[in-house]
Amino acid sequence: MKRLQIKTAQNVNINFTLANVGQRLLAFVVDNILKFAYFYFAVHFLNFGMFEGIGRLDGWSIKALDIIIFLPITFYSLYTEVLLDGQTIGKKIMQLKVIDIDGFKPSITDFVIRWFLRIIDFNLFILLFIYIASLGLPNQEAWFFLLFFFGKMVGFFLILFTNNNQRFGDIIANTVVIYIKDDVKFSETILEELSAKYVPTYPGVIKLSDNDARIIKNTFQSARKFNDYKTLIKLRSKIQEVTEIKSVHKSDKEFIDTVLKDYNFYTQDM
Known part of the structure; x- marks a missing residue:
């Protein structure tokens, strides 16, 4: 498997x-099975004509209500990745996760970009077919099959041949998909000694992921060792940006050390 090496400010690697194309394909299949299951349930168990008897709804209103029913499918990958910390249900089963190229949790904007650009990675055939259909060419069924295959495979070919296994949405959003079942457990690298009477200060640290905590700890240890105050300031700013917490400590060292301890406090029993 390919590996992504991130070098911190103090040259800590x-x-x-990286998730390979096979793992991402299986996660994609699982997610689509769930979407098709929802579609089947909606079509066969929901009466789409039930809205016709409601008041004086016109045809457009009924169509709008029908569209609302399918919104969970349309936005599936977006809201699951946001709510499940970079994972869809398929990714969670396959133990994959989306992170940004620096190893931190992507922003909501990054997730939106990844979701929107699926139209190029997996649904390009729809745009191309609409254009081909407008030309009135013969054998449009053959064109549709060819465009369907090509459009659905754009993302997979990019994952297969790019250095960091990125589809177009990943490249633009600066994200990668990683395999989180590694030989070394994250807890072995981010564990902090806590007393039985320890009282946490920053509940907002739960917004961090294990990957975030590992990067913070490695960078913090190196910066503290060499008294690199510039790196400590940058690290504090990044932590505050991601967690949206405000420091009550005068020292950057005390703040970051407390953040790591608080993260362990809130996650050690999860």
Whole structure:
């Protein structure tokens, strides 16, 4: 498997295992099975004509209500990745996760970009077919099959041949998909000694992921060792940006050390 090596400001190397095209394909299949299951349920168990008897709804209103029913399919990958910390249900089963190219949790904007650009990675055939259909060419069924295959495979070919196994949406959003079942457990690298009477200060640290905590700890240890105050300031700013917490400590060292301890406090029993 390919590995992504991230080098911190103090030249500390952190390695992530990149998800390969087979793993991402299986996650994609699982997600689509769930979407098709929802579609089947909606079509066969919901009466789409039930809205016709409601008041004086016109045809457009009924169509709008029908569209609302299918919104969970349309936005599936977006809201699951946002709510499940970079994972769809398929990715969770396959133990894959979306992170940004620096190893941190992507922003909501990054997730939106990845979702929107699926139209190029997996649904390009729809746009191409609409254009071909407008030309009135013969054998449009053959064109449709060819465009369907090509349009659905754009993302997979990019994952297969790019250095960091990125589809177009990943490249633009600066994200990668990693395999999180590694030989070394994250808890072995981010564990902090806590007393039984420890009282946490920053509940907002739960917005961090294990990957975030590992990067923070490695960078913090190196910066503290060499008294690199510039890196400590940048690290504090990044933590505050991701967690949206405000420091009550005067020292950057005390703040970051407390953040790591608080993260362990809130996650050690999860």
